[in-house]
Amino acid sequence: MISAKMVSSVTFLYLACTVLYFNYFAFRSERLGKFATGLSWITLLLHTAAILWRWVESYQLGIGRAPLTNMYESLVFFSWCIALLYLLWERKIKSRIIGAFAMPFAFLFIAYASLAPGISDRIDPLIPALQSNWLHAHVITCFLGYAAFAISCGVSIMYLIKIRKKEQGKKESGWTALFPPLESLDDLIYKTIAVGFPMLTIGIITGAAWANYAWGSYWSWDPKETWSLITWFVYALFLHARFTREWRGKRAAFISIIGFVAVIFTYFGVNYLLAGLHSYV
Amino acid sequence: MSRNEDKGLFPSLWDSLSSLRLTIALLIILSVASIFGTVIPQNASPEEYLQVYKITTYKILRILGFLDMYHAGWFILLLALLCLNLIACSLKRFRTTLRFFTPELRLDDGQWKTYSPGQKFTQNGLPAQMLPGIRETLSRSFSPPRVVEASPAFHLFAEKGMFSRLGVYFIHLSVLVILGGSLIGSFYGFRGNVNIIEGQEADQVILRNGEHIHLPGFNVSLEKFSVSFYPTGAPKEFKSILTIREGGRKVLTESILVNHPLTYKGISFYQSSYGIAGVERVILNIKDRESGKEVSLSAMMGNLTEIPGALSAFSLSHFLPDFQGMGPAFQVIFSEPNQPQQKFLILQNHPEFEEKRPGRYRFMIKEIEPRYYSGLQVTKDPGVWVVWAGCFIMIAGFYMTFLMSHRRVWIRLTEKGAETFIEIAGSSHRDRTGFEKEFQKIGQALNDSPMGLKEVKESEGHS
Numbered sequence: 001m002i003s004a005k006m007v008s009s010v011t012f013l014y015l016a017c018t019v020l021y022f023n024y025f026a027f028r029s030e031r032l033g034k035f036a037t038g039l040s041w042i043t044l045l046l047h048t049a050a051i052l053w054r055w056v057e058s059y060q061l062g063i064g065r066a067p068l069t070n071m072y073e074s075l076v077f078f079s080w081c082i083a084l085l086y087l088l089w090e091r092k093i094k095s096r097i098i099g100a101f102a103m104p105f106a107f108l109f110i111a112y113a114s115l116a117p118g119i120s121d122r123i124d125p126l127i128p129a130l131q132s133n134w135l136h137a138h139v140i141t142c143f144l145g146y147a148a149f150a151i152s153c154g155v156s157i158m159y160l161i162k163i164r165k166k167e168q169g170k171k172e173s174g175w176t177a178l179f180p181p182l183e184s185l186d187d188l189i190y191k192t193i194a195v196g197f198p199m200l201t202i203g204i205i206t207g208a209a210w211a212n213y214a215w216g217s218y219w220s221w222d223p224k225e226t227w228s229l230i231t232w233f234v235y236a237l238f239l240h241a242r243f244t245r246e247w248r249g250k251r252a253a254f255i256s257i258i259g260f261v262a263v264i265f266t267y268f269g270v271n272y273l274l275a276g277l278h279s280y281v
Numbered sequence: 282m283s284r285n286e287d288k289g290l291f292p293s294l295w296d297s298l299s300s301l302r303l304t305i306a307l308l309i310i311l312s313v314a315s316i317f318g319t320v321i322p323q324n325a326s327p328e329e330y331l332q333v334y335k336i337t338t339y340k341i342l343r344i345l346g347f348l349d350m351y352h353a354g355w356f357i358l359l360l361a362l363l364c365l366n367l368i369a370c371s372l373k374r375f376r377t378t379l380r381f382f383t384p385e386l387r388l389d390d391g392q393w394k395t396y397s398p399g400q401k402f403t404q405n406g407l408p409a410q411m412l413p414g415i416r417e418t419l420s421r422s423f424s425p426p427r428v429v430e431a432s433p434a435f436h437l438f439a440e441k442g443m444f445s446r447l448g449v450y451f452i453h454l455s456v457l458v459i460l461g462g463s464l465i466g467s468f469y470g471f472r473g474n475v476n477i478i479e480g481q482e483a484d485q486v487i488l489r490n491g492e493h494i495h496l497p498g499f500n501v502s503l504e505k506f507s508v509s510f511y512p513t514g515a516p517k518e519f520k521s522i523l524t525i526r527e528g529g530r531k532v533l534t535e536s537i538l539v540n541h542p543l544t545y546k547g548i549s550f551y552q553s554s555y556g557i558a559g560v561e562r563v564i565l566n567i568k569d570r571e572s573g574k575e576v577s578l579s580a581m582m583g584n585l586t587e588i589p590g591a592l593s594a595f596s597l598s599h600f601l602p603d604f605q606g607m608g609p610a611f612q613v614i615f616s617e618p619n620q621p622q623q624k625f626l627i628l629q630n631h632p633e634f635e636e637k638r639p640g641r642y643r644f645m646i647k648e649i650e651p652r653y654y655s656g657l658q659v660t661k662d663p664g665v666w667v668v669w670a671g672c673f674i675m676i677a678g679f680y681m682t683f684l685m686s687h688r689r690v691w692i693r694l695t696e697k698g699a700e701t702f703i704e705i706a707g708s709s710h711r712d713r714t715g716f717e718k719e720f721q722k723i724g725q726a727l728n729d730s731p732m733g734l735k736e737v738k739e740s741e742g743h744s
């Protein structure tokens with residue numbers, strides 16, 4: 001299939017973008033930075049084309065469904081969401097500095113899709129439970145939320161590295177000196193979560209609406225549902241922690257990282273380690 | 282304030298109930314407990330548990346409610362505590378929020394400093410002369426202001442997005458609404474199953490706990506069930522055609538699919554499973570060994586079927602869905618004139634057995650037409666609309682909280698001799714950088730206005 005080949009090439013391009021952002025970071029060269037941004041947009045464009053082409057291929061196979069329904073497709077889409085949100089953010093905050101901490105996520109997830117054994121890139125027709133428009137709304141909102149959380153996790157790591165240097169009383173030198181100030185990082189963590197949290201919420205709601213149509217129950221505490229609720233609790237915790245003195249800053253950054261661990265577990269762990277209704281995605 | 286004074290148990294209880302620290306603790310406990318709920322299988326049978334746990338572990342888990350955790354008293358108590366916490370916290374904060382609904386039309390000098398003053402301008406003339414132009418500019422570039430005319434200074438105040446301050450209350454209210462909706466469902470609703478065989482009807486459903494519930498004044502019958510498969514063998518579509526009858530009178534006929542339920546009188550029917558209840562008809566090839574001729578005919582289960590052109594007849598008396606692991610089989614009762622009746626088995630997947638059986642006719646099964654049953658999930662949940670309303674309120678709350686902000690702008694016109702000083706200040710309760718731009722635009726609009734204001738640079742500005 002052509003689309004799967006496109007995804008493989010896009011994977012290598014994301015690796016190149018990641019390396020470029022790291023180099024931009026290390027050498028502080030404005031030209032490298034521009035190059036990184038440019039290549040990332042081109043990669044995103046090709047990535048979009050790969051997804052659309054897979055959609056076309058599903059029609060050629062006589063199946064005709066949006067490419068959002070199995071592990072492979074969702075990973076490819078997840079990576080796309082991360083790259084898109086990151087690039088939009090880069091434009092908005094006019095800083096490339098978090099690219100080195102966001103692009104690796106886009107690369108890792110698409111690399112996992114195209115390289116991990118046991119993840120099939122076949123286009124299978126949809127089983128009856130998946131034949132619902134709620135599916136699309138559910139997958140798109142969940143993964144936009146997850147992507148925002150991935151970026152927030154990247155920024156949280158930067159925050160923790162920077163504050164650690166500071167706490168050790170070291171002079172700001174070397175590469176952490178290049179990081180944005182702590183307050184800006186803290187603000188970015190908050191802003192990404194302020195995007196991710198409503199998205200995750202809408203993702204859970206659309207999932208509930210879908211379950212209600214398919215099984216007559218909007219909530220049945222199956223492991224995937226419960227884990228998405230746990231993730232939701234963790235980010236609610238983050239939002240409230242900021243209003244208390246003792247939980248602000250470093251602890252909040254930790255909560256954001258734990259939140260992303262919960263996202264990853266909701267996404268992979270539940271499928272591999274726990275049984276439930278969602279085992280198909 | 283008076284609440285915080287030490288008045289024994291009550292105020293401190295109130296303080297704890299309305300504290301964010303309790304929220305944080307509850308969210309952590311709820312998360313950790315839910316993790317246990319996903320690791321320990323819920324609502325499984327004792328045998329299943331005993332395969333995984335020792336008997337003492339099993340008993341302890343059962344007593345602690347970990348085997349049906351999300352309905353255990355302590356879990357519900359945690360949720361109730363979260364609700365109380367939410368209500369208490371919202372009540373406590375609401376007064377502070379309410380303050381913003383009676384706006385401060387003018388700032389005193391201290392506030393003036395904290396609200397980051399923007400540009401300053403001067404113009405010859407009295408404030409009253411300047412007022413219409415400035416009011417017009419502010420209306421155009423931001424929002425229509427309210428004016429306090431008091432000598433020696435005139436104040437203009439304009440605001441936008443005040444409702445975003447209520448967003449958090451909407452979000453918190455929605456949590457209560459959603460939980461309330463789920464309570465309504467658990468008190469006034471039910472969830473059950475019913476299996477209906479094609480051509481039959483049902484007027485009650487079986488709940489999880491084994492209880493039977495009658496459908497209120499109607500029954501439902503399965504006209505037909507069908508299943509289709511993809512070439513890969515994966516199921517493509519399950520479909521049941523259902524008819525609802527009330528007092529024997531047909532009310533409606535509709536087909537249901539997965540993701541496409543039928544709702545009648547608040548009760549919904551969902552396609553959830555299917556199976557084979559028996560066989561209706563079998564298509565057979567019967568070969569006459571003497572003449573070598575072969576005929577194809579269809580036999581109804583249990584009926585006597587004659588073999589064309591002969592005096593023999595047979596009936597299919599029993600269906601065995603899986604005979605000794607060799608697949609579907611039928612018992613045939615065969616009679617010929619002047620012969621004792623014979624009974625034998627024929628297997629669909631093993632025609633070679635038939636070859637070996639002595640006798641004039643050889644029976645081969647070509648096709649089995651099964652009679653299906655359809656497994657329906659039947660639910661009634663009068664609270665579901667409350668839950669959706671809650672979800673809607675929550676999304677509206679998010680919009681107000683995260684995408685809107687309460688922005689306020691003040692302009693002060695101070696009379697200084699023959700001149701008037703014009704200063705502007707502004708504040709936004711979130712998205713400060715976004716507001717910064719908007720604020721600068723207001724300054725720009727004043728600068729560009731045809732009134733011909735002269736900008737005062739910071740160094741020469743007055744306090």
Ligand code: HEM
Pocket residue numbers: 236239240243299300301304363364366367368370371374449452453456682
């Ligand atoms: C699981 C349920 C809850 C959810 C989803 C939730 C959601 C939120 C959200 C999204 C915000 C806005 C945060 C921000 O502006 O950055 C917020 C703020 C807040 N929440 Fe909650 N919350 C929940 C439970 C609670 C509880 C139980 C309390 C009880 C004390 C509480 C108290 C507050 C307070 C005091 C604020 C700050 C309001 C402000 O001054 O802006 N929340 N909540």
